[in-house]
Amino acid sequence: MTPQSRPYLGFGLGLRAQHLGEILENPPAVDWFEIISENFMVAGGKPRRNLEFVRARYPVVMHGVSLSIGGTDPLDQQYLHKLKQLAQEIEPAWISDHLCWTGIDGINSHDLLPLPYSQAAIKHVVTRVNQVQEFLGREILLENLSSYVEFSDSEMPEWQFVAEVAQRSGCRLLLDVNNIQVSAHNHGFNALDYLAGIPIDRVWQIHLAGHSVHGDYVIDTHDHAVPNAVWALYSDATRRFGAVSTMIERDDHIPPLAELLAELNQARAAQAEALGQMITPP
Secondary structure (H helix, E strand, C coil): HHHHHHHCCCCCEEHHHHHHHHHCCCCCCEEEEEEEHHHCCCCCCCHHHHHHHHHHHHEEEEECCCCCCCCCCCCCCCHHHHHHHHHHHHHCCCCCEEEEEEEEEEEEEEEEEEECCCCHHHHHHHHHHHHHHHCCCCCCCCEEECCCCCCCCCCCHHHHHHHHHHHHHHHHEEHHHHHHHHHHHHCCCHHHHHCCCCCCCHHHEEEECCEEEEEEEECCCCCCCCCCCHHHHHHHHHHHHHHCCCECCCCCCEEEECHHHHHHHHHHHHHHHHHCCCCCCC
């Protein structure tokens, strides 16, 4: 699939409970919404009724935090069945999760943990991605992490690892531009090298978010507006990857919906300007 034929939804927001009343009463000018898959895996009830209202008016994508695609525990079949059932009911544009592991021996860390960037880890992850995609009957998207530690036995930079997993498994990528910025600061690599190492046709979605600066290190908190450094990197990403469906993530200190809509319009303008600066479209 070429970049020109990748699905393009426009500009979206994460569906958050704080905004539901306003969304239900006066549907805003948002192109699509991203839901946290695990929040809607129980059938019936008010959350599912609200989701049905939103889904009737907007495209929706599903974003999970519990797949643990890089874990060594067996894939959670009960979780996969619930994920597939939800997808069959709401028909999302796509399903995504994180390129990480979340626990071991049945103990959930409730965190998104990085992998060693090695050929052995690639082989392990690709096998599990293929199993998940076969079960779901569709490609999935995997998101790059923000990270704060590295494995001493890694054999390659993160972007090479991400690219090889995507190319070998056939999955697509959710490129979190904020996470690249955070990890580049924490580990001392060049964020532009990261973008250059990611295959253009694999990228289907982009996340934008804010982070917290703590001197020598940065933490991915999703509790601030998108900072200037992330906006600049988003422009660089757009010049490389073209028009990619983009959303704003905000998970704490959530502002009024109008403030997020203004930030979304800033993303629209940034993408349009960067597309106009592309010398050779991909």
